[in-house]
Amino acid sequence: MTLDDSPSYPTVQAVLADPTFARLKALVIETTGMAFYRDKNEDLAQILVARMIEVAVAGCDGYLELLAPGADEMDALVAELTIGETYFFRHKEQFDALRDIILPDVIERNRPLRRLRIWSAGCATGPEPYSIAIMLEREFGARIADWHVTVLGTDINQKFLGRAREGRYDQWAFRTMPEEIRAACFTKVGNQWQINQQYKRFVKFQYHNLIKSRFPSIIDNIAGFDIIICRNVIIYFSPETIEDLIPCFHESLSDGGWLVMGHAEPNQHLFRHFKTVNTPGAVLYQRVDGFHARPPAPVAAPAPVVKPPSLVLPRLTALDVGRDVTRPMVPPMIRSAKAKPPSAPARSLVKPPPPPGGEVGGGLVRIRELADCGQWDAAAAACDALLTSTPMDAWGHFYRAMIHEQVGQAEECEKALRRAIYLDRRLVLPHYHLGLFLLRRDDAIAAAKAFRNVQALLKDYPDDGLVADADKITVGQMREAVDMHLKLIGGAI
Ligand SMILES: C[S@@+](CC[C@H](N)C(=O)[O-])C[C@H]1O[C@@H](n2cnc3c(N)ncnc32)[C@H](O)[C@@H]1O
Known part of the structure; x- marks a missing residue:
């Protein structure tokens, strides 16, 4: 860049007076949750000016353009906005x-x-x-x-x-x-x-x-x-x-x-x-649900209490069950910008669990129901029953993998994920989850391969396609998640 075409950078005062500043501020708060910046205009403007200088952008409009979803600049801005005060054994x-x-x-x-x-x-x-x-x-x-x-x-x-x-x-x-x-x-x-x-x-x-x-x-x-x-x-x-x-x-x-x-x-x-x-x-x-209720441990000398393990699977909210597997299926990875988490207590807080020893089987819907109300072992049994009758059910193997993962059976988890992929290579979710699994095992090269498979499967679908109806998850959001993992892996391979 020559001296002649170098942009002139805005001052903090100019940014504060710019009509686009309000949109930048709203975007910052919406993305990070940091409502803290609502009444910190000067601080925010200073950070924005520093970023604008860094990326050679002359004003708020140009800078806003750089903050498109998935853009690297959002990460760079977040790095400046967040406050990382921390130390060992704090409090x-x-x-x-x-x-x-x-x-x-x-x-x-x-x-x-x-x-x-x-x-x-x-x-x-x-x-x-x-x-x-x-x-x-x-x-x-x-x-x-x-x-x-x-x-x-x-x-x-x-x-x-x-x-x-x-x-x-x-x-x-x-x-x-x-x-x-x-x-x-x-x-x-x-x-x-x-x-x-x-x-x-x-x-x-x-x-x-x-x-x-x-x-x-x-x-x-x-x-x-x-x-x-x-x-x-x-x-x-x-x-x-x-x-x-x-x-x-x-x-x-x-x-x-x-x-x-x-x-x-x-x-x-x-x-x-x-x-x-x-x-x-x-x-x-x-968290003490009625089902597994127990008194809290005493403060002074907590006596060990022997009880059966707590076998709770978090709600598999909107995991796509029973869907046409010829359609690409994308998990509810990321809450859409508009969708909010439930402000009322979620369903499984109040829903009674099914009777112990209740019927096992009934397909993926049943497995999901069992999982939703914390019947982790029954969900595993239902999954096994399903796979005995329909051993080629790719989704059944995927669910089994999720169950293995939650109880720390890593080897079985990986096998079940690979089986799901073998049975239907078009399913996005098993590839994605295999990527996460391999990442945790520090196998960055294999994880990157799994994430690239997800990218390839999503390639022909528009960003705004809704893929998980209930939670309004889009192909774009899934792509963003995978890109983010690949970017992080980038440094490691
Ligand atoms: C003050 S530090 C707290 C660190 C540590 N928990 C402690 O108490 O020592 C706050 C952290 O929250 C992170 N943070 C802020 N907004 C966040 C968000 N929306 N999601 C996840 N982390 C966020 C910041 O990046 C920062 O690292």
Whole structure:
């Protein structure tokens, strides 16, 4: 670019006076949920000006064009908008509650299945999920030695996720962490500290936008958690958004699972569908459906309680059941911009489960019903019955794969996904899910191949085609999700 054709950049004042500023601001809030920017015009304008200079765009109209759905610039803007303040073992009282109450409870509960799923939603650069992994390994390592453990950290900020995957931190991130733990769990690299592999092995990071990415989503691996920790994230959201999100967290927990919010977010009314457990310095919320109800663990010395595993499958909302498999089928991956999560308690909060030992079979609809009301083992039995009578049913194998995945049977999950694909290569969902599975196994090359298969299957369909009627999921949204995974993999292959 010569001096003559270099654009002249707007000032903060010019951006504030530009009529398109209001549209940019609305788009930012709609995309991130950060209603925080409603009365922070100057801050927002400063960020926009910095981005405009970076991408050499002269005004708000031009910049708005760069923010089309799926465009890289939205990620770059989000990286500047979000606030990633975090550190290891932040808010000690909550970690005490995790160590003394929550983890003993879920470990005891899950003993028969030997599986543990923990979600740190809005994990920033990773200290929160890594703190949990350190606690698990150091305090409970012997009890969960051969378990299938997942600590999933998600965030909307791709830059933060990159740093989280790296796992290298400045001294400031350890401000409240005892030095001996840091020395035991990290290795000094220059001026920084690198987390040791032993504490990394359970932890996975994944992009997820709490506002735009539908959840629970068995398809996106955001489902069936024993613990969800979402701290210092919703403080930036509007009350309406928060009201919409809490039932989604509820539905993403297994029965008996725990939700830990930031210590400054204790609006009891919002959590009315949970059991509230007060501990010294922390308020915890437990999903206790009538069916698997049990008293909360005592605060002081939690006695181990032996009970059958909680076999809850999150609602398979709008998973496409019984559809004409000659049509491309796309999962309800991402909530459409207009569609909101349920603000009323979701159906499975109140729906009674089918009688124990009830009829098994009845096809995919029945399997879905069983799964919807948390009858995970019965759903598996129904699936097996279906596959005995119709062993060539590709969807049956796909559902079986989902069930295997939820109970930590990785090998069987992969086999069932591959069988579904073998039986009908045109089904998008098994390819997509195989991609996610392989990603979790760190097989980036094979995962990329599976995602490219999804791209190829969607190739001839217009972006705005509605593919999952109830949830208004479009081909474009699915394409966007796959592109995003491929972009993330890009650096790894
Ligand atoms: C202040 S940090 C909290 C980090 C950590 N939970 C803690 O308490 O230490 C807030 C995080 O929420 C993330 N965030 C903001 N909006 C989000 C959204 N819509 N979906 C997912 N993450 C979001 C930000 O990127 C940021 O990393």
